[in-house]
Amino acid sequence: MKEAECSVIDRAVERMIQVMSNHGLRITGQRRTLARLFAEASGFLSAKEVYQSLEMKHHGLSFDTVYRNLRMLQELGVLEQFNFEDGMKFRVGCYGHKHHHHHLICLSCDHIYPLDYCPMEHLTNLPAHFQVVKHQFEIYGYCEECQQPDNKPLQDIVSV
Amino acid sequence: MKEAECSVIDRAVERMIQVMSNHGLRITGQRRTLARLFAEASGFLSAKEVYQSLEMKHHGLSFDTVYRNLRMLQELGVLEQFNFEDGMKFRVGCYGHKHHHHHLICLSCDHIYPLDYCPMEHLTNLPAHFQVVKHQFEIYGYCEECQQPDNKPLQDIVSV
DNA sequence: ATGGATGCAAAACATTTGCATCAAT
C-alpha cells in the first residue's frame, strides 16, 4: 500500500475515533481495530465478517460486542447499515466516500460493484408530501465471471 | 366489495392454485386461504402477518407450514420476496399487477405507497457485462401523517 | 476510583429440518 493511501486511511480511522471520543465513549483496542477495518474496507461488511476479522487480532472476542459496536457506530452516523439479500451489512457513511453511489451485487460470488448512478437525482414524480430520509437501490444479477445460461430465474419458465 | 373486484380476485386465486396444481402440488385448505390472502392483499406481507391471518381460519396452524408455503410460492414465481427494514416480506409477483412499480415506505407507520418510477428504465451507464436478474428500489421517509421536525436522522447533527 | 466496555451465558426472535401422522390425489 502506498504512503498516500495509508495516510488517507489513517485520517479516516482518526476521524471515526474522534467521533466516538467526542461522545464520551472509550477508545478500546477493539474499537481501534474496528475503525481501521471499516476505513480499509472497500464495500459492505456483515456482522459475521466483522467478527471474523476482529477475532484474528482479539482472541476471545464475543459476538455481542461486535453487534454493540456496530450499532453504536451506526447510531453515531459513522456507519451506514443496509439490508441485503443475505442479511444486514455495514460500511462507512457517505461523507467518508468520494461521492454517493449504488451497487451491482453478484448473486453467485457475492462481489459488489459500484454503480455511479442515483435514481433520486432523476426522480421526477415523487409525491409532494413524502419526507425522504433515505433510499435503497441495488441491482442483483451475475457478474462477468459468474454468468451461466442456467442461472435463469424460475419465473421465466413457469407459465401462469 | 363490488362484484367485478371479487371476480378479479377470484381469478387471481384460481391462477395461483392452477400453478400449484400444474406442479403436482396438492391444494389444501390452507393453500387456498393463502392464495386468497395474497390475491386480496394490496401490499407486502411478512411471514408473521401471513401466519396471524391464516391462523384465524386454521386453528393449530404452525409457523413452519407458513414458511414452507411462502418459499414454495416464491420458488414457483407466484410470490415476490423482498428484504425490508424490518425483515422479509412477500407479495404477488409483478405479472399479477397492472405494471411494475416501486415503493415509498413510511418509517413511522409502516405504510407503503406505490411509486410509478423505475430506475432501470432510466439507467444509462450500466456496465456491459453484468447480467441483471432483479433490482430493488425503495424510498424510506415519513408520509404526510407522520411528518415531525424531530424525525431528523442522527447523521445530520453529528459533526465528523 | 469510577463508570463504561467486555465476555459469558442465556434469552429472544426468525427460519429451517426431521419425523410421525394425516389427508389430497
Place this chain on the structure above:
DNA sequence: ATTGATGCAAATGTTTTGCATCCAT
C-alpha cells in the same frame, strides 16, 4: 393406497439482554 402436506419439536442462525468483571479515563 400412495405420496405429499401438516403439526410438532427441536435445531439453526442472528441479534439482544443481564450481569459480573475488567480496563480506559
